[in-house]
Amino acid sequence: MSLHAVRPWRHIERRKSRQIHVGPVAVGGDAPISVQTMTNTVTTDIRATIEQVQRAAEAGADIVRISIPDEASSKALKEIVAESPVPIVADIHFHYRRGIEAAEAGAACLRINPGNIGDEKRVREVIKAARDHGCSMRIGVNAGSLEKHLLDKYGEPCPEAMVESALDHIRILEDNDFFEFKISVKASDVFLAAAAYQGIAEATDAPIHLGITEAGGFVSGTIKSAVGLGNLLWSGIGDTIRVSLSADPVEEVKVGYEILKSLGLRHRGVNIISCPSCARQGFDVISTVAELEKRLEHIKTPMSLSIIGCVVNGPGEALMTDVGFTGGGAGHGMVYLAGKQDHRIANEEMIERIVAEVEKKAAEIDAARAASEAEAAE
Numbered sequence: 001m002s003l004h005a006v007r008p009w010r011h012i013e014r015r016k017s018r019q020i021h022v023g024p025v026a027v028g029g030d031a032p033i034s035v036q037t038m039t040n041t042v043t044t045d046i047r048a049t050i051e052q053v054q055r056a057a058e059a060g061a062d063i064v065r066i067s068i069p070d071e072a073s074s075k076a077l078k079e080i081v082a083e084s085p086v087p088i089v090a091d092i093h094f095h096y097r098r099g100i101e102a103a104e105a106g107a108a109c110l111r112i113n114p115g116n117i118g119d120e121k122r123v124r125e126v127i128k129a130a131r132d133h134g135c136s137m138r139i140g141v142n143a144g145s146l147e148k149h150l151l152d153k154y155g156e157p158c159p160e161a162m163v164e165s166a167l168d169h170i171r172i173l174e175d176n177d178f179f180e181f182k183i184s185v186k187a188s189d190v191f192l193a194a195a196a197y198q199g200i201a202e203a204t205d206a207p208i209h210l211g212i213t214e215a216g217g218f219v220s221g222t223i224k225s226a227v228g229l230g231n232l233l234w235s236g237i238g239d240t241i242r243v244s245l246s247a248d249p250v251e252e253v254k255v256g257y258e259i260l261k262s263l264g265l266r267h268r269g270v271n272i273i274s275c276p277s278c279a280r281q282g283f284d285v286i287s288t289v290a291e292l293e294k295r296l297e298h299i300k301t302p303m304s305l306s307i308i309g310c311v312v313n314g315p316g317e318a319l320m321t322d323v324g325f326t327g328g329g330a331g332h333g334m335v336y337l338a339g340k341q342d343h344r345i346a347n348e349e350m351i352e353r354i355v356a357e358v359e360k361k362a363a364e365i366d367a368a369r370a371a372s373e374a375e376a377a378e
């Protein structure tokens, strides 16, 4: 019996999109929803940019985007791509030369709006370069930069104008027999973005890149993204996401994963379930969780850990987690493994012991997965 049959209220029916590729990463169809971020270094500072791409990839980014504002950036891109562990999307906007250069430099995808390039000959040249170099494209419509004729027609940025803009760009690619593209219709207003995404999701089967643009700083941007992207993902829309924060790209990746994790759409690393703590806590929950988050960052295996201050909620939460700890009395607490009480430990040794238990469990899960994959391959 599938999990969905057991708990149908947890099931998300994903919109059926066609599948494209960004380098080796499949986007759309039944591919996992990928997590993206964007560098904020000066692209020509090659070392700094590579270092940022690597940190983002280490945090779990599947794809990283880099701005290519000038020819020097196109040149830098070649070196960056060579050292990147993940495929790179070159953000071109509208300059057709940069598009061709980026394709030649090894970009896996061009973020470019064909309708803004200008004459058809140039559009065809960019499409040819993309095709010759195995690049896909992302059409990126943004409420803040809609074409003037659409603003005149609709009076202001609205979902209909954004969908019309997207369809105009799509038509140009399709008229040139180019179908390896995904599409975004971003806005900083969650209502506008959600309505535009719902509109474009109905109008095309292209894979969809989700984002709430210019979402803000870490806290407000995270919340806006969780509300906007969460609503769309919950309704099945979205094949790849980028959380835009005025913060370190690594934070964008972490928040992106947390949104997907909360909806059961993707799992990576340790999902820590912890209580807010109160006077009943048997140990300092807040500092313990902060320390464990740091100490467990290296674990990539999807698994769960409950850290609960006392027996009010501890045993219940531990029932549903791989490893659990519940605070007790007299400076001790109970460790739970696979939902069952296992052994008591002193609070002082808790961090080391929990880290060891999580590492052991992660190794077991990895070994079991490798064995089942080997069996399936036979």
Ligand code: SF4
Residues within 6 Å of the ligand: 275, 276, 277, 278, 279, 280, 281, 282, 308, 309, 310, 311, 312, 313, 314
């Ligand atoms: S689980 Fe216990 S310590 Fe945590 S918030 Fe609830 S009552 Fe307080």
